[in-house]
Amino acid sequence: GEDVEQSLFLSVREGDSSVINCTYTDSSSTYLYWYKQEPGAGLQLLTYIFSNMDMKQDQRLTVLLNKKDKHLSLRIADTQTGDSAIYFCAERSGNQGGKLIFGQGTELSVKP
């Protein structure tokens, strides 16, 4: 079945780059997403990438997609303490319109 895997924790120093990794199983996924959840809040879309793209850059965020290995990563440049949050990777379920499959979330801790 469809599955999305992420490591649970990542700790970085302020100013460093953060790289959060994700693997997925559904090769028919058309879109892949990164959501951010700040403490006490709901999930908020951070960025997404279409499956025919290898890379997408948006200010400090870079998304890399390796379709062959079914690997997705999110790089945050110049990480700030305000980036501390849980980051969820998700894929669009190919056969179930509207449904997304979420990973377990990676808790990013940014130390000053």
Add this chain to the structure above:
Amino acid sequence: DAGVIQSPRHEVTEMGQEVTLRCKPISGHDYLFWYRQTMMRGLELLIYFNNNVPIDDSGMPEDRFSAKMPNASFSTLKIQPSEPRDSAVYFCASTSSLSRTDTQYFGPGTRLTVL
């Protein structure tokens, strides 16, 4: 737009009581999702609706849980009777079939504590 609205934001109840969580999706969205988030199990999809019809309820834990969507602008998730292990944050999300990207928009969640 106000975004997805959930109420209440916090609910504390005693074991055995009935709990009703409410959600108003973004106007015009025809998909609505209910999720549960706990430390142990992470984010779980409980049920989702399309055009007010339940499509997949395989994530609903047991018969104590029920969800309804009487119209396009309102949905409820009911737990009867509630148990301490139901304590979690419950999120509602919505999206539109007209969306090119199927981006889901989440509400702020309801934090449920069952004593």
